[in-house]
Amino acid sequence: MTQPASLTESIDPHRFRQLLGCFPTGVAIITTSGNDGTPLGLTCNSFSSVSLEPPLVLFSLRNASSLLPRFMTADAFAINILSQSQDQLSGRFASSKIADKFEGVNWRPGPLGTPLIDGCLASFECQVHARHEAGDHTIFIGEVKYMGADSADHALVFYKGAYMMLAESLRKLVLDGKLNTADIDEAYRALYGTLLRLGCERASEEEVDAIEAAVHEIEQHQHIDSLPRRIDATARFFSSIARAGHNEALTLMAQTMTSVLRERMTHVLPTPPRPDVFPLRRKIVECLRARDVDGATAALDELITSLRKETRTQGSEGSVPL
Structure with missing residues (x-):
């Protein structure tokens, strides 16, 4: 069996990230609310389904993220799946230079009180099921309690570092x-x-x-x-x-x-x-x-x-x- 030409014993972090980019992923904005009800959110492409019965999904968050403390104490979060026309939102919620990510963004509170962004392909409002430390990230597993769809557009897809x-x-x-x-x-x-x-x-x-x-x-x-x-x-x-x-x-x-x-x-x-x-x-x-x-x-x-x-x-x- 032929071995991959680039197979090496050590894992270079930059190369690891580059090769992970060979797997196309959807783009989502994960949202929750602050203690005072302020909407909070960030861009994520680590969203994945886990189970159908019960309906479980997950996302992972960098431990260095400024939002980690709030997600660690929040009882619920929402997954907002972005459409092709929402690529600007992806950049906005990924930027560390924008303090109020929700300024000018149309959204509404879901039944669990989490922010649901208008115009997304789909949204899943979840109660926290489990949290697990995993290297430099924390994995959040949520049980879907409510879901819906707003758009018939195509999904925004991230591949090799670009949309x-x-x-x-x-x-x-x-x-x-x-x-x-x-x-x-x-x-x-x-x-x-x-x-x-x-x-x-x-x-x-x-x-x-x-x-x-x-x-x-x-x-x-x-x-x-x-x-x-x-x-x-x-x-x-x-x-x-x-x-x-x-x-x-x-x-x-x-x-x-x-x-x-x-x-x-x-x-x-x-x-x-x-x-x-x-x-x-x-x-x-x-x-x-x-x-x-x-x-x-x-x-x-x-x-x-x-x-x-x-x-x-x-x-x-x-x-x-x-």
């Missing part, structure tokens, strides 16, 4: 050829230029090693038959740059751009070998190691320019992916 709704929309735009090449180039320069600047300040040597390993793998898979491996290596090159920047918001944006990259390389554009640009990727790595911001961003800009210049020379209407 699947967005990923699917981008995929359709790519396959339909509706994403302008100049706009994509501009996005790469802006996004990865910023990430390289942050990487020069924050990247560890191990993270730069990961970028260099991806560069080496790109160079090893230039034959037409190894295109899938070259696509994987190219995606890993940009993903590694994103991780080296240590900015979660920009990393999410980078994951979206990686989805665009994969679709274009796989389905839309010709991807001939380009050994002439090998030195530019290596230059990016060298400049990251030297903490040379100007050199790293200049190498990225030259990489993009070189690829597009060659494309125009060949007379292609598209562009050769990065």
